[in-house]
Amino acid sequence: xxxxxxxxxxxxxxxxxxxxxxxxxxxxxxxxxxKEFWVFLDEGMRCGGTSRKIPCDxxxxxxxxxxxxxxxxxxxxxxxxxxxxxxDNS
Numbered sequence: 001x002x003x004x005x006x007x008x009x010x011x012x013x014x015x016x017x018x019x020x021x022x023x024x025x026x027x028x029x030x031x032x033x034x035k036e037f038w039v040f041l042d043e044g045m046r047c048g049g050t051s052r053k054i055p056c057d058x059x060x061x062x063x064x065x066x067x068x069x070x071x072x073x074x075x076x077x078x079x080x081x082x083x084x085x086x087x088d089n090s
Contacts, residue, residue: 013080050064
């Protein structure tokens, strides 16, 4: 299993401020589009959120979340990515 498959299987991640991030292969038209990878950030009623099609790697995910000021949310995602990578290398 690669990182993309791992993140697509997760139910999303949330921080203590009510922000949530989800990863999917379904874009704005809700149909799987090959190997596309989308990040959906839900900031609740405060700001709405954002959706972006990005390459599936740590730097791009980090850029989206930190670019929106979601440091705590990025840390939660990073912890799960590190666990996945450590299991994969065992």
